Amino acid sequence: MSTTSMPVAFGIDIGGSGIKGAPVDLATGELTTDRLRIPTPTPSTPRAVAAVVEELTDSFELAPDVPVGLTFPAPIKHGVVPFIANLDQSWKGVDVPALMTEAIGRSVVGVNDADAAGYAETVYGAAKGVRGLVLVVTLGTGIGSALVADGTLVPNTELGHLEIDGHDAESRAADSAREREGLTWEQWAGRLQRYFETVEMLFSPDLIVVGGGVSKKAAKFLPLLDVRAPVVPAALRNEAGIVGAAALAAAQYR
Known part of the structure; x- marks a missing residue:
């Protein structure tokens, strides 16, 4: 690209x-x-x-x-x-x-x-060379999102504000929620599982890239997720x- x-x-x-x-x-x-x-x-x-x-x-x-x-x-x-x-x-x-x-x-x-950030990951980072639909999600104070379809950015998706089980998604699944509530990695992964399976049902991405500062600890929670698309940590960090x-x-x- x-x-x-x-x-x-x-x-x-x-x-x-x-x-x-x-x-x-x-x-x-x-x-x-x-x-x-x-x-x-x-x-x-x-x-x-x-x-x-x-x-x-x-x-x-x-x-x-x-x-x-x-x-x-x-x-x-x-x-x-x-x-x-x-x-x-x-x-x-x-x-x-x-x-x-x-x-x-x-x-x-x-x-x-x-x-x-999402576009950068598709051009230079963890999603470089991937065809189809890439979903990039940043986990931090809130949940940021980017959708890139065959190299074309679909702007302003704001998928952190999906209502899931009666809650604004980022209020329960952002990294700030993990820290605020003292959740274990397993407990937080359960909330992320609910979030990612909902997003996957809606968009059927070919790859999910997870960014934000907590992505440095991806080994603690990404292997606990069970979705169809591959889920990988972001490469470009800050x-x-x-x-x-x-x-x-x-x-x-x-």
């Missing part, structure tokens, strides 16, 4: 606590330099975050034609944020690419953070958002 003939793109990962960025080698998916992290401003208003993105971008010597992509911790529909949870509420209704393009003087592509944002930005320049 080729993203573009351009050798490098710049990826930015906007989170509730930090904003990270680095250039990405599009041939390998590797960062070409160490990433830079700047704390997310408080309050995290659009203008304040845009100023940090400008500072971050200006910290690297980027050629004028280098594509720039950034992740955002909310759905992005045609560039616009319909609702927001982890940043200032004033983001609702904001056109993220337009705001950031104005701030840094470069064309910017904006994408949901889970979508960026760099997935930056890499995915860069790759999606480059794809728009094809």
